[in-house]
Amino acid sequence: MLDDTVQTRPEPNSMLRSTSFVRLWTGTTASGMATWALPFILGLAVLDRSLTAIELGVLLAVRTVGFLVAVPIGGVLADRHSRRRVVLWSGLLGALAAPVMAFGMGRSLALTAVAATVMGAGQGACRPAFQALTAEVVAEPQRQQANAAITLAVRVTTLVAPSLTALLALVVSVPMLLLGVGGLWLAAALIPPAGTGRTDRPGARPGILAEFADGVREARRHPWFLAGLAALTAVIATGYSATGVVLPLVSRDRYGTEAVLAAAMTAYTLGALAGAVVIGRWRPPAQGWTALAGLALYGLVPLSLLLPVHPVLVVSAYVLAGLGIELFNVPWFTATQREVEPTKLARVSSLDFLLSYGLAPVGLALVAPAIDRFGAAGVLAGCAVVCFAAPAAAALVPSSRRFTVRP
Incomplete structure (x- = not known):
């Protein structure tokens, strides 16, 4: 690790020339968009009467439970195994849950709730894995610039996405919007690059709680x-x-x-x-x-x-x-x-x-x-x-x- 008393200023736009960082940034941005979009789309489902306000509360609650349960487990798994692999698993969970949620909307609250829980779990597991993967992909002198670029994308999404989603809702249904969220999770799963580290440890391991x-x-x-x-x-x-x-x-x-x-x-x-x-x-x-x-x-x-x-x-x-x-x-x-x-x-x-x-x-x-x-x-x-x-x-x-x- 470099001594942080040495203030190395990254070359302007240097990270944009790094294919690995662009892939990491794109995957992280896709996961952020998918995470933000789900509550907004579920709110639109209330407006078109696919959901009631109580059902919306249930879905948001179980999604949060999935997130909270998966965050520590995802952190342990990302330290046990390849961070890239955990990102892949997490993104695929979200991608698979989206069509299930789209199918269950208005048909089965239980099925929709299970899908929301799984999507929340994917969101929770990917957060620590992405943090650790960033440290593997980006050199220490450039990490502050990299983290700023990632958070900048999240903020831009927050600013423009409500209007974009509302416009899309005029021409496509809520289930189609949910399938779009699944596509974002698929991008988050497949686009990020491999990291430089490998933390797989052979042999017996302590339990999840012990490692956490x-x-x-x-x-x-x-x-x-x-x-x-x-x-x-x-x-x-x-x-x-x-x-x-x-x-x-x-x-x-x-x-x-x-x-x-x-x-x-x-x-x-x-x-x-x-x-x-x-x-x-x-x-x-x-x-x-x-x-x-x-x-x-x-x-x-x-x-x-x-x-x-x-x-x-x-x-x-x-x-x-x-x-x-x-x-x-x-x-x-x-x-x-x-x-x-x-x-x-x-x-x-x-x-x-x-x-x-x-x-x-x-x-x-x-x-x-x-x-x-x-x-x-x-x-x-x-x-x-x-x-x-x-x-x-x-x-x-x-x-x-x-x-x-x-x-």
């Missing part, structure tokens, strides 16, 4: 990782969840228009796009502190919803929050790929996804009762404090300054 526990022990060797993960989990479980519930209410009740809701969500994505572009080239000396400061910017969002401010300030808060989340995400992924023992990278990444994104539904489930008990103002104020305080506390850990334990 070994990954947890590896994570504990990196205090900056535990501190940063705790901060990220706190921000997502409180700030993201509360603002996701309160923003539509504030848009309707305070400003009397849904335009603030639409503008804020678009502003968040545009801010994230800007953040990905900036961090793809910028190498701040105290990269960890810069990343945690970016994460703390999300605290501006609950503050803007708490105070009776002009809607422009609400939109501006979302721009800064989007900018900040990518100033955190890209260095965070890059540092994890650099610092963690390569044979345990997928397991540590799975711990990251399991806690940071896995606890988000818990936060959402608790927001409504909390608002009933303490009021929206109290919940927003508490979330703002957490969003500012959690990254600040993480920054106090000495190794958090540069996201490394090395001197």
Whole structure:
């Protein structure tokens, strides 16, 4: 591993000339599009009465369960075997589940739910495998640029895909859209390149739980990782969840228009796009502190919803929050790929996804009762404090300054 005190700046557009990276980027983007598209398409199924609102909730819930179960298992398998092979298996699971879901839609909720669970499992298993595969395909000096390019594609998809999917829904049915999701998963399975590492270990192996526990022990060797993960989990479980519930209410009740809701969500994505572009080239000396400061910017969002401010300030808060989340995400992924023992990278990444994104539904489930008990103002104020305080506390850990334990 290279000493990160040497700031090697990649040559502009150098990665675009790498066939391996382009294939990795394409596969990762396809999996991201497929992951994003499913909830939106299921929402369209409610509009055309193929599903009821309750059935939609069931399908989204079992998909999340599949994701949470598969993330740690996928991390262990990706460290046991070829990361490329786990990506293949995961993508094929999603590709096979899509036509089953299309067939079951409106016919059998049980069959559709099984397909949604399998697709969620494919999504969960591929996340840590893709993280580890990136470390194999991309050289260390170029990984920050590579991670920025990958997240940039995800944000562009988030920005343009709703309109594109809505337009497609005018000419094709929901089952056909689901088959399109299956095609995306097939691309995610087949397009990525082979990695340079081979982690298959012959002979007897410990169980899944034992190997995942070994990954947890590896994570504990990196205090900056535990501190940063705790901060990220706190921000997502409180700030993201509360603002996701309160923003539509504030848009309707305070400003009397849904335009603030639409503008804020678009502003968040545009801010994230800007953040990905900036961090793809910028190498701040105290990269960890810069990343945690970016994460703390999300605290501006609950503050803007708490105070009776002009809607422009609400939109501006979302721009800064989007900018900040990518100033955190890209260095965070890059540092994890650099610092963690390569044979345990997928397991540590799975711990990251399991806690940071896995606890988000818990936060959402608790927001409504909390608002009933303490009021929206109290919940927003508490979330703002957490969003500012959690990254600040993480920054106090000495190794958090540069996201490394090395001197």
